[in-house]
Amino acid sequence: MxxxxxxxxGAEDAALLVAYANGDGQAxxxxxxxxxxxxxxxATRMLGNGSEAEDVAQDAMMRLWKIAPDWRQGEAQVxxxxxxxxxxxxxxxxxxxxxxxxxxxxxxxxDPSPSAVAQMQTQARMMALSDALAQxxxxxxxxxxxxxxxxxxxxEIAQIMDISVRSVESxxxxxxxxxxDIMAGRKAELGYDDDEPE
Amino acid sequence: xxxxxxxxxxxxxxxxxxxxxSPLPSDALMARVIADADAAQPRASAMPVARPGxxxxxxxxxxxxxxxxxxxxxxVAGIWVGVAPPASVQDVxxxxxxxxxxxxxFATDLMIDAGAFGDG
Numbered sequence: 001m002x003x004x005x006x007x008x009x010g011a012e013d014a015a016l017l018v019a020y021a022n023g024d025g026q027a028x029x030x031x032x033x034x035x036x037x038x039x040x041x042x043a044t045r046m047l048g049n050g051s052e053a054e055d056v057a058q059d060a061m062m063r064l065w066k067i068a069p070d071w072r073q074g075e076a077q078v079x080x081x082x083x084x085x086x087x088x089x090x091x092x093x094x095x096x097x098x099x100x101x102x103x104x105x106x107x108x109x110x111d112p113s114p115s116a117v118a119q120m121q122t123q124a125r126m127m128a129l130s131d132a133l134a135q136x137x138x139x140x141x142x143x144x145x146x147x148x149x150x151x152x153x154x155x156e157i158a159q160i161m162d163i164s165v166r167s168v169e170s171x172x173x174x175x176x177x178x179x180x181d182i183m184a185g186r187k188a189e190l191g192y193d194d195d196e197p198e
Numbered sequence: 199x200x201x202x203x204x205x206x207x208x209x210x211x212x213x214x215x216x217x218x219x220s221p222l223p224s225d226a227l228m229a230r231v232i233a234d235a236d237a238a239q240p241r242a243s244a245m246p247v248a249r250p251g252x253x254x255x256x257x258x259x260x261x262x263x264x265x266x267x268x269x270x271x272x273x274v275a276g277i278w279v280g281v282a283p284p285a286s287v288q289d290v291x292x293x294x295x296x297x298x299x300x301x302x303x304f305a306t307d308l309m310i311d312a313g314a315f316g317d318g
Binding site for chain 1: 205206208209211212213215216217219220221222223224227228230231232234235236238239240241
């Protein structure tokens with residue numbers, strides 16, 4: 001989709017959503033091009049698993065299509081709403097993961113080249129981080145992920161989570177401390193004894 | 199003491215790695231999302247809206263039946279004024295044209311004597 005030919009260039013996401021609800025099929029395509037990459041990235045960072053993240057991204061977009069006829073312009077930003085939906089869908093999945101068999105048991109790579117080993121280690125680390133998020137209370141996990149994985153500012157997180165900025169500060173501080181404690185037990189397993197960050 | 203906690207360093211490194219993960223949506227995912235969008239898109243009403251006929255559209259153009267009745271009244275009034283103009287209008291006509299104009303719609307020589315039929 002060429003941006004110079006975008007008939008919705010300059011229009012807000014909400015305007016495209018209303019156009020979609022009014023029967024404009026093209027609006028959905030342009031809206032997907034704008035929103036899906038970020039939705040997928042947020043889900044991937046929280047879940048540490050590509051296929052699970054794709055399912056969440058599809059589910060979040062489906063919820064957007066369904067709410068389109070009832071969307072009230074000016075009340076909320078589509079991006080804010082989507083951050084909340086993805087965070088909720090991810091914490092739902094993380095909750096189910098708690099009682100399940102750990103997914104972070106990474107098998108030996110069939111290709112033992114250094115790049116393949118490094119890739120496996122990165123995968124293992126991302127999954128370990130996601131599993132650690134799963135052990136936090138859900139609101140803490142959401143606040144930590146929005147702050148430290150999405151890089152959002154506290155006022156924006158407060159809007160997404162519908163809480164005060166002070167509550168966001170408290171949740172992120174406690175959440176990050178708890179996350180560090182959980183991850184400390186897996187230091188050697190994740191290759192941090194001989195691979196210290198610079 | 200400003201020593202950094204090595205566990206915090208490790209977590210910061212992990213978070214930074216995770217932040218760098220920005221996968222692009224696959225073609226398959228985009229196809230699924232668009233299929234959902236098409237399926238969920240609100241449709242226009244299934245009942246076809248009847249298209250107004252020629253007369254209805256013409257009436258709409260001039261303002262509907264109230265406008266038609268107004269036009270009819272104006273037409274009748276105009277004819278009546280032409281046939282039997284009030285004295286004031288006659289004076290105006292005479293002043294503008296210079297003479298009184300009188301048209302006899304029912305010339306006496308053409309009038310049928312009802313009695314002629316009776317006589318057979």
